[in-house]
Amino acid sequence: xxxxxxxxxxxxxxxxxxxxxxxxxxxxxxxxxxxxxxxxxxxxxxxxxxxxxxxxxxxxxxxxxxxxxxxxxxxxxxxxxxxxxxxxxxxxxxxxxxxxxxxxxxxxxxxxxxxxxxxxxxxxxxxxxxxxxxxxxxxxxxxxxxxxxxxxxxxxxxxxxxxxxxxxxxxxxxxxxxxxxxxxxxxxxxxxxxxxxxxxxxxxxxxxxxxxxxxxxxxxxxxxxxxxxxxxxxxxxxxxxxxxxxxxxxxxxxxxxxxxxxxxxxxxxxxxxxxxxxxxxxxxxxxxxxxxxxxxxxxxxxxxxxxxxxxxxxxxxxxxxxxxxxxxxxxxxxxxxxxxxxxxxxxxxxxxxxxxxxxxxxxxxxxxxxxxxxxxxxxxxxxxxxxxxxxxxxxxxxxxxxxxxxxxxxxxxxxxxxxxxxxxxxxxxxxxxxxxxxxxxxxxx
Ligand code: ADP
Ligand code: ASP
Ligand code: MG
Numbered sequence: 001x002x003x004x005x006x007x008x009x010x011x012x013x014x015x016x017x018x019x020x021x022x023x024x025x026x027x028x029x030x031x032x033x034x035x036x037x038x039x040x041x042x043x044x045x046x047x048x049x050x051x052x053x054x055x056x057x058x059x060x061x062x063x064x065x066x067x068x069x070x071x072x073x074x075x076x077x078x079x080x081x082x083x084x085x086x087x088x089x090x091x092x093x094x095x096x097x098x099x100x101x102x103x104x105x106x107x108x109x110x111x112x113x114x115x116x117x118x119x120x121x122x123x124x125x126x127x128x129x130x131x132x133x134x135x136x137x138x139x140x141x142x143x144x145x146x147x148x149x150x151x152x153x154x155x156x157x158x159x160x161x162x163x164x165x166x167x168x169x170x171x172x173x174x175x176x177x178x179x180x181x182x183x184x185x186x187x188x189x190x191x192x193x194x195x196x197x198x199x200x201x202x203x204x205x206x207x208x209x210x211x212x213x214x215x216x217x218x219x220x221x222x223x224x225x226x227x228x229x230x231x232x233x234x235x236x237x238x239x240x241x242x243x244x245x246x247x248x249x250x251x252x253x254x255x256x257x258x259x260x261x262x263x264x265x266x267x268x269x270x271x272x273x274x275x276x277x278x279x280x281x282x283x284x285x286x287x288x289x290x291x292x293x294x295x296x297x298x299x300x301x302x303x304x305x306x307x308x309x310x311x312x313x314x315x316x317x318x319x320x321x322x323x324x325x326x327x328x329x330x331x332x333x334x335x336x337x338x339x340x341x342x343x344x345x346x347x348x349x350x351x352x353x354x355x356x357x358x359x360x361x362x363x364x365x366x367x368x369x370x371x372x373x374x375x376x377x378x379x380x381x382x383x384x385x386x387x388x389x390x391x392x393x394x395x396x397x398x399x400x401x402x403x404x405x406x407x408x409x410x411x412x413x414x415x416x417x418x419x420x421x422x423x424x425x426x427x428x429x430x431x432x433x434x435x436x437x438x439x440x441x442x443x444x445x
Contacts, residue, residue, distance in 0.1 A: 007036045007206050008036055008038060008039075008203060008204070008205045008206055009034075009036045009037045009038070009039075009205060009206065009207050009208075009209055010038075010039045010040075010041070010196060010199045010200040010203055010205040010207075010208050010209070011030070011031060011037050011039070011040050011041070011196075011208075011209040011210075011211060012040075012041035012043070012174060012192060012193065012195070012196030012208070012209070012210050012211065013027045013040065013041070013042060013043060013128075013211045013270065014043050014046065014192065014193075014210075014211065014212045014213065014270075015043040015044055015045060015046020015047070015054055015055075015056070016046040016047060016212070016213040016270075017043070017046075017211050017212060017213065017270035018042060018043055018044075018045055018046070018124055018128065019045045019046045019047060019048045019052075020045070020048050020085065020086060020089065021085070021086050021088075021089020021090045022089070023270065024086060024089075024090055024127075024128065024131060025090070026270050026271065026273075027128070027211065027270055028128075028131055028132055029273075030211065030270065030273050031132060032132065036206075037209075038168065038169040038170070038203075039164065039169065039170055039172065039199050039203055039205075040128065040132070040134065040169075040170070040171045040172070041171075041172055041173070041174045041192055041195050041196040041199060042121060042124045042125040042128045042171055042172070042173050042174060042192075043120075043121060043124065043174050043175065043192040044056045044059075044120025044121050044123075044124050044175070045082050045083075045086065045120065045124055054120075055079060055082055055120040055124075056117055056120045056175075056189075058075065058078060058079050058082070058120075059079060059116050059117050059119060059120055060113065060116065060117055061075060062075035062076055062079060062107065062116070063107055063113055063116035063117075066107040066108060066110070066116075067110050067113075072107060076100075076104055076107070080096075080100050083096060083123050083124070083127065084096075086124075086127055087127060090127075090131055092127065092130055092131060094126065094127060094130040096123060096126065096127075099123060099126070103119050111184075112183065112184065114176065114183075114184050114185050114186045115183070115184040117175070117176075117186050118173070118175060118176035118184050118186050120175075121173035121174050121175045121176060121192065122138070122173050122176075124173065125138075125171050125172065125173035128171045129170070129171035132169075132171065134169045134170055134171045135167045135168075135169060135170040135171070136170065136171055136172075137163060137167075137170045137171070137172045138173070139172055139173055139174075139176060139177050139178075139195065140176070140177060140178040140182065140184060141159070141178070142156060142159045142160040142163055142177070143156050143160070143176070143177025143178070143195065143198060144156050144159065144177055144178060144179075144180070145177055145178065145179045145180075145185045146179070146180065147179065147180055149179065149185055151177070151187070151194075153198070153201075153257060156177070156198060156202070157198075157201065157202050160198070160199070160202040161202045161203075164199070164202055164203045172195065172199055173192075173195075174191065174192025174193075174194075174195035174196065175187060175191045175192045175195060176191075176195075177195075187251070187253070188251070188253075190248065190251040191251055191253075193210060193250050193251035193254035194251055194253050194254045194257070196208055196210060196254065197254045197255065197256070197257040197258045197265070198257045200257070200258050200261075200263050201257040201258055201260070201261050201263065204261070205263055206263070207263065207264055207265075207266055208258055208263055208264070208265045208266070209265075209266045209268055210250060210254075210265055210266070210267050210268065211268050211269070211270045212249060212267060212268070212269065212270065213269065213270065213271060214230075214249065214267075214269055215230050215268075215269040215272055215275040215276075215277060216230035216231060216232075216267045216268070216269070216275070216276070216277040216278030217230065217231045217234055217239070217242075217247070217249055217250070217267050217278040217280070217294065218230050218231065218249075218294075219231055219290070219292075219293075219294050219295060219437065219441055220294065220295045220296075220433060220437050220441075221246070221247060221296065221297075221433075224430055224433050224434070225433070225434060225437050228437065228441075229290075229441060230275070230277065230278055231278050231288070231293055231294055232276070232278065232279070232286070232288075233278070233279045233280075233281060233284045233286050234278060234279075234280050234281075234284075234293055234294070235280070235281060235282065235283060235284055235385055236255045236259050236280060236281070236282060237385075237416075237418060238293050238294065238383050238384065238385055238418060239255060239280050240252060240255060241296075241381055241383045241414075241418060241419050242293075242294045242295075242296040242381065242383050243296075244381075245296040245297055245298055245379065245380075245381040246296045246297055246298040247294065247296040249267065250265070250267065250280075255280070259282065262282055264279055264280060264281045265279075265280040266278070266279055266280070267280070284385070287385075287386045287389070288384065288386055289444060290384075290440045290441050290444055291384055291386045291387065291390050291393060291440060292382055292383065292384035292386070292387065292393070292440045293383050293384040293385060293386070294383050294384070295380065295381070295382050295383070295433055295436050295437060295440075296380070296381050296383070297378055297379055297380035297381065297429060297432075297433055298378065298379055299376075299377075299378040299426045299429055300347065300348045300349060300378075300426075301333060301345050301346065301347060301348055301377040301378065301379055301423070302345070302346060302348045302351060302373055302374060302375045302376070302377055303343050303344065303345050303346075303373070303374050303377050303409065303410060303423065304343065304344045304346065304358070304359070304362070304371065304372075304373050305341065305343050305370075305371065305372050305373075305374065306321065306341065306342045306343070306344070306362065306366070306368045306370075306371050307340060307341050307368060307369050307370045307371070308340060308366065308367070308368045308369045309340050309369060310340065311337075311339070311340050311341070311342065312337075312339050312340070314366075317342070317366055318335070318337070318342070320362075320365040320366045321342065321344060321362055321365070321366060322335075323365065324358060324361035324362040324364075324365050324366075325344070325346070325358060327357075327361055328351075328354045328357055328358050328361070330346055330350055330351060330354065330358065331346075331350075332344050332345060332346050333345040333346060333347065333379070334379075334410070334412045334421060336410060336411060336412045343410055345377065345379070345410065345423065348375060348376075348377075355373055359371055359373065374409070376425060376426040376427075377409060377410070377423050377424070377425065377426065378423070378424055378425070378426045378428070378429040378432075379410075379421055379422070379423050380421070380422050380423075380424065380429070380432055380433060380436065381419050381420075381421050382397055382419060382420045382421075382422070382436055382440075383418060383419040384418070384419075385418060387417055387418070387419075387420070388416075388417040388418070393420070394411075394413065394420055396439055396440070397420055397422065397436055397439075398411075398422075399439075400435040400436055400438065400439035401422070401424070401432055401435055401436070403435065404431050404432065404434070404435035405431075406424050406428045406431055406432045406435065407424065407425065407428065408422050408423070408424060409423045409424060409425065410422065410423030411423075
């Protein structure tokens with residue numbers, strides 16, 4: 001058994017950090033620069049340049065062709081090439097031909113979408129382990145899901161912990177595990193972040209480093225704001241709010257395994273390892289100089305506006321509205337209400353095709369004076385643990401939006417005063433995010 005080491009780190013490298021041989025070298029330099037980085041989670045090769053395709057997407061497309069009975073050899077060859085190019089660029093002698101052959105056979109025999117997608121992480125993990133001279137642990141035997149496909153943390157820890165104690169170091173592919181009958185099962189997209197968190201928990205790590213292509217969790221999506229400032233420290237709760245609303249730098253479920261054990265996550269940039277990145281922690285007294293911690297948002301919602309005089313006196317009004325949604329198997333995102341009005345925000349994709357049924361059911365159950373549905377709503381979450389201590393935050397958000405001529409369609413302040421959610425038309429989305437960023441961040445510089 002390997003002796004316990006202080007300062008044990010579990011490190012996860014995302015797709016862009018392992019996209020080609022050059023990126024592999026950077027990752028290896030980081031890993032080998034300190035012996036505390038003993039357990040490494042590998043993603044599948046990501047994009048090498050903006051128009052490139054992620055290997056995971058290539059695998060899904062290729063498998064769709066195979067499962068449809070079409071020819072998929074060309075597509076499969078392109079996937080093989082991605083890995084061969086990495087092996088060649090690193091001057092490794094590892095040969096994956098037998099693996100390619102058995103995966104291709106499995107595709108032809110329709111081994112399943114999850115199996116297909118998982119092979120990107122599997123193969124990249126083999127290459128990285130070879131390059132580093134580390135052990136390779138196939139998560140299929142350790143990361144376990146139950147019969148219904150739900151991840152089983154308890155079983156996983158029970159299997160994985162002793163295995164990790166046995167080895168000095170290891171590379172473990174991210175994104176997948178297996179069901180009780182050993183069928184491969186993946187997490188949802190971006191799920192290697194979850195694997196990293198699980199391994200950190202099982203290894204009782206001191207920190208879970210998540211290496212990506214940005215210098216930490218940024219105050220705002222860099223695809224909307226040019227060069228946004230990184231967040232130095234963020235709490236799990238704040239992160240969850242931002243991740244849920246589209247800040248996709250870390251999978252929203254990745255905090256649960258580490259959170260229970262109080263293990264901090266450090267988001268770091270593989271291309272700028274000296275940058276301090278973002279620490280994700282349970283609690284923090286460090287207050288951001290900007291008052292807010294971050295801004296995130298998503299398009300693709302719609303709002304059902306319900307009006308009825310004296311609605312607030314009617315016992316069970318809200319329950320009846322929600323029952324109507326339940327009947328169509330819909331959940332809701334937010335439900336702000338006034339004395340005579342109530343709005344229910346739902347995901348546009350989920351309600352598609354069910355609009356009439358839902359409105360009719362609400363009409364039947366609560367007899368509103370008026371009811372209408374408005375589409376193309378975007379939601380923006382302004383999140384910050386500092387807001388509770390600072391007066392006038394909501395006022396600043398709304399005056400910034402009014403100034404930018406953005407019409408606010410919905411407001412919801414979470415009861416924890418951790419976030420303010422505003423609903424705007426999808427066309428106003430970028431303008432609104434910029435306006436909020438400007439007022440809280442740029443004007444403070
Ligand atoms: P990886 O392949 O390393 O898992 P991802 O592509 O999943 O990386 O996540 C990193 C990307 O998340 C960044 O390149 C950036 O485009 C995007 N992103 C969206 N919102 C944010 C944010 N608030 N902070 C940082 N990155 C963000
Ligand atoms: N490769 C998988 C995806 O693209 C998992 C991950 O990168 O985290 O979703
Ligand atoms: Mg990711």
